Structure formats: C-alpha cells, structure tokens
Amino acid sequence: MTDTILAITTLWLFVFFYSILGTMDFGAGFWSFLYFNKEKTKVTNVANRYLSPTWEVTNTFIVLLVISLYALFPGAAYTLGTVLLIPGSLILLLLAIRSAFLVFSHIATKYSKVLTYISGITGIIIPALLISVLPISHGNYVEGEKGKEVLNLSALFTSPHEYAFVGFGVFSTLFLSALLLSDYSKESNEVEAFKIYRKNAMITGPISLVFAILVMWTMKSEAPWLFENMMEHSSMLLLSVLFFVIGGIGLYLPYFSKRDVKGMPRLAVIAIVIQYFIASFAYGRAHLPYIVYPIVTLENSFTDPATFRAVFIVIIICSAILLPGFYLFWRLFMKDKRYLSQQKQESKK
Amino acid sequence: MDDLVIARSLFGTTMGFHIIFATLGVGLPLMMIIAELMYQKTKDYHYVIMAKRWTKTFAILLGVGIPTGTIAGTQLSLLWPGFMEVIGKVMVLPFQIEIYAFFLEALFMSIYVYAAERLPPWARTLSLVLVAFGAMASAVLISNVHSFEGTPAGFKMENGVISDVHPWVAFFNPSFIVTAIHVVLTAYTTGAFVIAAVAAFKMLRIGPKNKDYLFHKKALKICVITGGIFALFTALNGHVVTQKLHEYQPEKLAAAEGLFETQDHAPLSLLGFTDRETQEVKYGIEIPWALSFLSGNSFDTEVIGLNDFPEEEWPPLFVHTLFNLMVITGGMLIVLALFIYLWNFRRKRELPKWLLVIVVLSGPLAMMAIESGWIFACTGRQPWTIYRILSTADSATTSTNLGPLFASFAVVYAILGIAVVSVLLYYFKRNTVQDDIYRAEQKGLPLYGSNS
Ligand code: HDD
Ligand code: HEM
Numbered sequence: 001m002t003d004t005i006l007a008i009t010t011l012w013l014f015v016f017f018y019s020i021l022g023t024m025d026f027g028a029g030f031w032s033f034l035y036f037n038k039e040k041t042k043v044t045n046v047a048n049r050y051l052s053p054t055w056e057v058t059n060t061f062i063v064l065l066v067i068s069l070y071a072l073f074p075g076a077a078y079t080l081g082t083v084l085l086i087p088g089s090l091i092l093l094l095l096a097i098r099s100a101f102l103v104f105s106h107i108a109t110k111y112s113k114v115l116t117y118i119s120g121i122t123g124i125i126i127p128a129l130l131i132s133v134l135p136i137s138h139g140n141y142v143e144g145e146k147g148k149e150v151l152n153l154s155a156l157f158t159s160p161h162e163y164a165f166v167g168f169g170v171f172s173t174l175f176l177s178a179l180l181l182s183d184y185s186k187e188s189n190e191v192e193a194f195k196i197y198r199k200n201a202m203i204t205g206p207i208s209l210v211f212a213i214l215v216m217w218t219m220k221s222e223a224p225w226l227f228e229n230m231m232e233h234s235s236m237l238l239l240s241v242l243f244f245v246i247g248g249i250g251l252y253l254p255y256f257s258k259r260d261v262k263g264m265p266r267l268a269v270i271a272i273v274i275q276y277f278i279a280s281f282a283y284g285r286a287h288l289p290y291i292v293y294p295i296v297t298l299e300n301s302f303t304d305p306a307t308f309r310a311v312f313i314v315i316i317i318c319s320a321i322l323l324p325g326f327y328l329f330w331r332l333f334m335k336d337k338r339y340l341s342q343q344k345q346e347s348k349k
Numbered sequence: 350m351d352d353l354v355i356a357r358s359l360f361g362t363t364m365g366f367h368i369i370f371a372t373l374g375v376g377l378p379l380m381m382i383i384a385e386l387m388y389q390k391t392k393d394y395h396y397v398i399m400a401k402r403w404t405k406t407f408a409i410l411l412g413v414g415i416p417t418g419t420i421a422g423t424q425l426s427l428l429w430p431g432f433m434e435v436i437g438k439v440m441v442l443p444f445q446i447e448i449y450a451f452f453l454e455a456l457f458m459s460i461y462v463y464a465a466e467r468l469p470p471w472a473r474t475l476s477l478v479l480v481a482f483g484a485m486a487s488a489v490l491i492s493n494v495h496s497f498e499g500t501p502a503g504f505k506m507e508n509g510v511i512s513d514v515h516p517w518v519a520f521f522n523p524s525f526i527v528t529a530i531h532v533v534l535t536a537y538t539t540g541a542f543v544i545a546a547v548a549a550f551k552m553l554r555i556g557p558k559n560k561d562y563l564f565h566k567k568a569l570k571i572c573v574i575t576g577g578i579f580a581l582f583t584a585l586n587g588h589v590v591t592q593k594l595h596e597y598q599p600e601k602l603a604a605a606e607g608l609f610e611t612q613d614h615a616p617l618s619l620l621g622f623t624d625r626e627t628q629e630v631k632y633g634i635e636i637p638w639a640l641s642f643l644s645g646n647s648f649d650t651e652v653i654g655l656n657d658f659p660e661e662e663w664p665p666l667f668v669h670t671l672f673n674l675m676v677i678t679g680g681m682l683i684v685l686a687l688f689i690y691l692w693n694f695r696r697k698r699e700l701p702k703w704l705l706v707i708v709v710l711s712g713p714l715a716m717m718a719i720e721s722g723w724i725f726a727c728t729g730r731q732p733w734t735i736y737r738i739l740s741t742a743d744s745a746t747t748s749t750n751l752g753p754l755f756a757s758f759a760v761v762y763a764i765l766g767i768a769v770v771s772v773l774l775y776y777f778k779r780n781t782v783q784d785d786i787y788r789a790e791q792k793g794l795p796l797y798g799s800n801s
C-alpha cells in the first residue's frame with residue numbers, strides 16, 4: 001500500500017465511524033423530540049439516556065475528521081476550506097446551538113421543551129448539510145481556478161443529485177438511530193419503546209433504500225465518472241444489498257422470547273452497519289483518485305512524507321492508549337444494567 | 350470593511366469567546382480535585398458538595414466550551430486555508446494529539462458525571478484526574494501551535510514551497526515549553542480566582558449569620574490559596590516568556606513596551622499610551638533600567654527598539670495597554686492572595702466587606718488578563734500568522750462578503766452566552782447548598798444522582 005492510499009483509508013475509516021456515531025446521535029435527538037409529548041411512553045427517555053453520555057464523544061469525532069483532513073491532505077483542506085465556507089459555517093452554527101442546548105436541557109428541566117425542539121430539528125438539518133459535502137466533492141458545483149475556488153450555491157441547490165443525497169442522509173440517520181435505539185431499549189427492557197423504534201426502523205429503512213437508488217440514478221448524469229467506477233465494482237453493491245436484506249430479516253422475523261417481542265435488533269444493527277460499511281467503501285473507492293473532482297487528487301494534495309509518518313505513528317499509539325477508555329465507556333453506558341434501567345429512579349424524581 | 354479585517358475580527362471573536370470557557374475548563378477540574386482531596390482528608394461533607402457543585406458548573410460550561418472549540422478548529426481551515434495548508438504539512442502533530450486529549454476528557458467526563466454513583470471513590474477521583482489531565486493537555490497542545498506561529502522551526506519555505514520538514518523539531522519549537530507552562534499556570538490562577546469571586550459574592554449577599562456562610566468561606570480559602578500560589582508562579586514564568594520575546598520577536602516586545610530607540614539600560618514603562626508621532630509613551634510611569642534587566646538579567650542588555658524595523662512590520666501600538674493589563678493584574682492577584690493569607694490565616698481576623706468586594710473583582714480581572722494576554726499575543730504578531738514566513742493576508746480565505754457570517758456568529762455567541770448564564774442561575778437557584786447538604790446527609794439519595 002502506498003502512503004497516500006494508507007492515508008486516505010485512515011481518513012475514510014474516520015469518516016465511516018463518524019457517520020455511524022453521528023447518525024445515531026442526531027437521530028436520537030430527533031426521536032426524543034418527536035416523542036417528547038407522549039408522557040406515558042418511555043421512548044424519549046431511552047433516546048436521552050443514550051444521548052447524554054455520547055454526544056461529547058461524537059462531537060470529538062467531527063474535530064478528528066477536520067484535523068485529520070488537514071493533517072493528511074492539506075491541499076484538499078485548502079480547497080474544501082475555501083469552498084465550504086458558507087455550508088461549513090452553517091453546520092458549525094447549528095451544531096453549536098444544538099450541543100449547547102442539549103446539555104442545557106438536561107440541567108434546566110424547565111427549559112427542556114424548547115431545548116428538545118431545537119436539538120430535534122437541528123438533528124435533521126445537520127445531517128442534510130453534512131452529506132451535501134459529497135455531491136460538492138463531485139465537482140459540478142465548484143467554479144474558478146485552483147486557489148480561488150468558489151461554490152456555486154444556486155447550481156447546488158437546484159440539482160436533483162443534491163436532493164437525492166439529502167434524502168438519503170436524513171433517512172439513513174433516522175433509520176440507523178431507530179435501529180440502534182430499538183436494540184438499546186431491548187437491552188434496557190423497555191418493551192414499549194422497543195416496539196416503537198422497531199416500527200420506525202421498519203418504515204425508514206426501505207425509504208432510505210429508495211433514496212440510495214435515487215442517488216445512483218442522478219449520479220449517472222451528474223457524475224458519470226463516479227457512476228462508471230462504482231459500476232465496475234457492482235458486486236460490492238450487491239453484497240451491500242444482501243446485508244440490507246439480512247438486516248430486514250432481523251427486524252421482521254418473529255423472534256420468540258419470553259417477553260413476546262418480535263425481531264432481533266442486534267442482528268439487524270450489525271447487518272446494517274456492515275451494509276453501510278461495504279456501500280461507503282465502494283463509493284469511496286470509486287471516488288479515487290479524486291478528493292474534489294477534478295482539481296484535487298490524492299497526489300496533489302498529500303502532506304509532507306515526514307509529517308505523514310509522524311502523524312500516522314501518533315494515531316496508532318494514541319488510539320491504542322485510549323482503547324481501554326472506550327471499552328470502559330461502552331461497558332458503563334451500553335451494557336451496565338444499572339445504567340440502562342434507570343427508569344424507576346428517574347420517574348421517582 | 351475589507352474582508353481581511355472581517356475575517357480577523359470573526360476569528361478573534363470566536364477565540365475570545367472560546368477562551369473564557371476553555372480557561373475555566375482547565376482551571377475548574379483542578380479545583381474539583383483539590384476539593385475531593387480535602388474531603389478524603391477531612392471527611393467534611395462541605396468539600397464533596399463543593400466538588401459536586403463545581404462539576405455541575407463545569408458540565409454546563411462544557412456545553413459552550415466544546416461547540417465553540419469545534420467552531421475554532423474548523424474556522425481555522427475555513428478562514429485561514431493558506432495558514433492551515435502550511436500547518437498541515439509541518440505542525441499538525443499537536444492538533445492530532447490534542448484530539449486524543451479531547452477524547453480522554455470527553456470519555457472520563459461522561460463517566461464522572463453520569464456514572465459517579467456506580468464508581469468506587471478511588472475510581473471517581475481517577476476519572477477526575479484524567480479529565481483534568483485531558484483539559485490541561487489540550488491547552489498545552491493548542492498553545493504549542495500558537496508558540497510555533499511566533500517561533501517557527503523544523504522546516505524551510507522558499508517561494509511558497511515547503512521542504513526539509515522535521516515535525517518533531519517543529520513540535521518542540523523554541524518557545525513551546527515556556528508558553529505552554531504560562532497558559533496552564535494562568536488557567537489555574539484564573540479558575541481559582543473566578544470561584545473565589547463567586548464565593549465572596551455569596552458571602553457578601555448572605556452575611557456571616559447565614560448557615561451557608563461557612564461553606565462559602567471554606568471554598569474561598571482553598572481558592573485563594575491555590576490562586577495565589579499559581580499567580581506567583583505565573584509572574585516568575587511570565588518573566589521567562591518575556592525573555593523569549595526579547596530573543597525571538599524583538600519588535601513585539603518593543604511594541605509592548607513602547608520602545609522606539611534601541612538601547613541598553615532601557616526603561617520599563619507602565620500605563621500610558623504609545624504615541625506614534627512623538628515616539629514615546631505618554632502619561633506613563635517609567636522605571637529606569639528595568640526593561641534591560643528583565644529582558645536579559647543585566648542592566649547592560651541591549652533592547653531593540655521599533656525604529657530598527659520597517660514601519661509596515663510594526664505590530665499595532667495599542668498592544669502596550671494589553672500587555673500592561675495582563676502584567677498589572679498578575680501582580681495584583683499575588684498581593685491580594687498574600688494579604689488575605691496574612692489577614693485571615695495568620696491574624697485570624699474576619700474578612701471585612703471591602704476585602705470581599707476586591708475578591709469579587711479579582712475573578713473578572715483574571716479573565717480580562719487572559720483575554721488581553723491572548724489578544725496581545727495574536728495581534729502583536731501582526732502582520733504575520735507565521736512569524737516572518739507567512740503573512741496574514743496570504744493566509745486568509747479568498748471568499749468575499751464575510752460580513753453576514755460575522756454577524757451570524759456574533760448572534761449565536763450572544764445567545765449561547767445569555768443561555769449559559771441563565772442555566773447556571775436557574776440550576777443553582779433550584780439546587781441550593783442546603784439541598785445538597787440534605788442529600789449528602791440522607792445516605793440513600795445519591796449525591797451525584799441529581800445530576801442527570
Ligand atoms: C491570568 C492571566 C495572566 C497573567 C496574570 C499573566 N499572563 Fe502573560 N499571558 C496570558 C495570561 C496571563 C495568556 C492569556 O495565557 C497568554 C496569551 C498567549 C500565551 O501564550 O499566554 C499570555 C502571554 C504573555 C506573553 C506573550 C507571549 C507571546 O506573545 O508569545 C508575555 C510576554 C507574557 N504573557 C508575560 C507575562 C508577564 C511578565 C506576567 C506577569 C505577571 C504575565 N504575563 C501575567
Ligand atoms: C484562545 C485565545 C486566543 C485569542 C483570544 C486570540 C485572539 C486573536 C485575535 C484577536 C486575532 C486577530 C488578530 C488581529 O487581526 O489583530 C487572532 C488571530 C489569529 N490567531 Fe489567535 N487568539 C487566540 C489563540 C490562538 C491560538 C491558540 C492559535 C493557534 C492555533 C491562534 C491562531 C491565530 C491565527 C492563525 C490568527 C489569524 C491570523 C492573524 O490575524 O494573525 N490564536 N487571534
């Protein structure tokens with residue numbers, strides 16, 4: 001593997017991690033907003049319990065992405081930084097409001113209504129903006145010579161390609177988070193919440209598939225180079241669809257258990273994450289060697305080799321050091337029965 | 350206004366806002382640890398309640414500190430793509446390591462806040478130490494990038510082409526260690542005095558007969574001692590930071606002191622305003638020979654004046670005032686702490702009202718010193734982003750019409766600022782010290798359980 005491939009693979013892995021964590025985070029915010037008024041369901045509580053400890057870690061992943069981009073491909077960071085000034089700033093503003101009010105709503109219960117609205121609505125808009133980076137990187141909407149690039153916003157927002165991506169991003173967010181929360185509520189013995197989230201996953205899943213098809217459809221005319229590259233690896237796309245089907249089986253298949261609930265959310269979560277992994281790998285591979293088509297390539301934006309080596313070593317060592325911390329975190333919030341079943345205490349208060 | 354000025358103002362506003370929360374984010378965990386340790390030592394409930402209440406404050410401040418920090422990091426590449434392209438090739442290690450410091454802080458902060466009752470005491474203290482370490486490390490690492498801007502090292506740049514890169518040499522650039530120490534010491538000082546100010550404010554409000562008075566007095570004591578000690582270290586280390594300026598960025602020191610002519614036995618001027626026309630500091634106080642001595646530990650040290658540099662490369666002259674604000678505040682904090690120590694700890698006399706009023710002022714003053722220190726450090730580096738290598742104009746984005754962006758960010762910062770203050774007030778009005786004492790006495794009710 002060459003250094004540039006190693007670098008882009010690392011970056012892609014980070015993007016993938018973030019997109020999974022981020023969708024779950026944003027989606028959980030939305031669900032907790034949607035079910036806020038239904039006092040008797042514990043649906044909001046489940047979402048909040050997941051969200052409270054995780055948002056900060058998820059947020060750090062955004063920073064990780066930005067930093068790793070300019071560590072590994074400073075040339076691309078230059079172009080993207082210039083082009084993304086407006087959408088990037090919009091994301092930042094919404095993110096700031098959202099994170100702040102998410103924290104505040106847990107502390108000042110009086111405000112929690114307004115605050116839940118804010119975090120719920122931004123939880124939908126932010127993924128829509130974030131995913132817009134992908135169609136932008138396909139190049140059609142970037143004008144001007146290197147060093148003075150500008151984004152043609154009106155071209156972007158009149159393109160069906162963009163909207164296909166936005167729909168895909170939003171529904172994937174809802175789908176993945178509903179799936180995860182159904183698993184999470186099952187783990188916490190919240191039968192009612194489990195049923196609702198499972199139902200939501202069953203609805204949003206197929207819709208996100210439809211949007212994925214629309215993305216490919218519009219790509220054919222808007223970014224033919226990418227479309228052709230992806231079709232060269234169509235076996236991967238088929239594999240990804242296969243995992244989608246497995247995920248569907250996990251959701252729909254009657255599952256006999258003592259609590260009379262249907263579905264195997266754990267299987268579905270794993271299958272769907274694998275599905276996204278394969279699909280985004282296929283997309284990423286087809287995108288190469290371009291980062292922003294056609295001006296920025298891996299080669300012309302790569303960092304200094306000495307810096308690359310140092311950065312790469314740091315990533316490996318620091319990740320290894322921090323792994324136990326992540327493990328402990330997972331144990332405490334995703335597995336520990338005492339945390340998951342905090343219900344009684346909470347309702348007493 | 351031209352776009353470069355707007356870009357600078359926007360970034361400066363972001364940083365000026367972030368730094369308030371970032372400084373407290375470094376300073377508060379230290380005080381939380383001290384309170385936890387005091388509790389382990391004395392078994393006095395009050396200390397554990399302090400730790401809890403400060404943790405709560407810290408968690409609320411994180412709600413602004415983290416998003417504004419995220420903005421800062423991203424804005425660097427949105428507004429200064431030229432700068433970040435160079436940083437990406439040469440000086441990205443601190444950013445990359447900092448991410449892990451953030452992770453450390455984020456993971457253990459969540460564990461400390463949301464899992465406190467499920468942890469044994471030693472594990473709770475350990476989480477707290479890791480949070481404090483993570484926050485301190487992020488401050489050190491970001492200061493590293495800042496020190497690199499002033500004293501770049503580890504690469505060559507000719508006609509915009511970078512070569513001969515040694516990332517670790519850049520990392521350990523000449524002013525890294527002293528700058529990082531300065532930033533951490535000042536954050537500890539400021540954190541301590543800000544809490545002391547709140548305690549003093551409460552003491553003034555409720556008066557000595559109230560049953561909470563003693564609680565706040567204990568808090569004030571540990572904060573003033575801690576703050577005083579760190580203020581003393583700050584001054585000693587600030588002296589070394591100034592010597593680094595003398596060595597590496599002489600025009601910045603000259604502007605800070607309003608010194609135009611190169612001379613030995615140079616005077617130190619306090620207060621006053623630098624006048625460009627007459628080339629002197631007006632209405633100031635001059636301490637003869639002191640600047641030479643401070644810069645090189647000898648009165649014979651030659652200090653370079655502004656006239657030795659082309660005028661287009663002079664930093665703005667108002668940095669003199671910023672530098673003064675920082676240094677004078679630092680001195681005052683030391684005197685204040687020492688005075689309280691002698692008055693109350695030695696002579697055992699009650700703290701009078703006027704003294705409490707001064708303590709109330711010390712918190713905002715320390716924060717102002719942080720702000721002026723940073724604005725001095727960043728503005729005093731003008732016209733460069735990387736000293737003598739990359740100019741600010743070449744760093745900036747080529748996008749135009751930044752005005753609306755500046756306005757939107759300003760509005761959002763205003764909203765966040767108002768919201769964070771109201772949430773703090775709301776929370777602490779609803780959860781008084783008495784409530785916490787009651788909870789602590791009722792063993793069954795978890796003290797930290799009221800957190801979520
Ligand atoms: C409570 C805050 C505080 C206090 C009391 C002081 N400082 Fe400071 N100073 C800072 C807070 C600060 C800072 C905000 O943290 C800065 C900004 C950039 C940096 O590295 O630290 C800084 C920068 C800074 C610089 C500029 C470094 C550069 O441009 O790279 C100098 C020369 C000093 N300080 C010197 C002093 C001296 C001689 C002090 C005497 C007591 C002092 N500071 C007290
Ligand atoms: C957190 C405290 C900080 C504050 C309050 C602050 C303040 C400012 C201000 C006011 C400016 C505008 C300067 C001018 O135009 O005159 C500025 C510029 C800048 N600062 Fe800082 N700064 C801080 C920390 C940092 C750090 C840690 C870095 C290093 C990453 C940094 C990098 C820059 C850069 C790259 C610019 C833009 C170019 C320039 O004007 O020099 N700043 N900052």
Ligand code: HEM
Nearest residue numbers: 059060063370371374414415418419421422451484488491
């Ligand atoms: C000396 C000045 C600075 C200090 C002491 C500092 C310290 C901190 C601390 C302690 C945090 C954690 C949140 C909190 O406790 O409030 C934080 C967050 C953050 N800071 Fe700063 N910071 C400084 C300047 C900067 C600058 C210049 C940048 C941008 C390059 C930056 C980027 C960030 C980011 C991205 C976060 C969010 C981290 C996360 O997502 O967890 N900081 N900063």
